[in-house]
Amino acid sequence: MIASYAETERVSRELDSLRSRALQEDAQQSLARERELREIQGELERCRLDRDEWERVALQERAVADDAKSSVEILRRDLELEAVARERVGAELQTEQEKSTNLQSVLQDFQSGMLVSRSCSVKLISFFSSEGP
16 A cells, blocks of 8 residues: 555655646646747737838829829910910910001001102202293
8 A cells, every 4th residue: 555655645746846847837838838929929019000101102292293284284285375475475466467568568568658749849950940930
């Protein structure tokens, strides 16, 4: 019986030792899993922050692109309006040049007529003055 009691005691200590080692291993595994979980959670948070930053940058770039597209469209319309205005002003200039040319021609004809008229007047005066009374 003593041997049986000693054997029971030895088996009990061995069982306690095994339980203690199992609890220590479980505790170490649990700590390792917790540490790994914290690392993964940290990495997940960094990924979320990176994603948020990329989304913010993408929104900014989209806004800049939209502004640029709007500016290009406005400038294109302004250019079209300026081209139409330039054509209109060109047509007006041509009309005014034609008017100027016509007026210049009329003025020259008038001045020529005045010279002829003066010449005729001088000749008439000269003719009548030479005939005398």
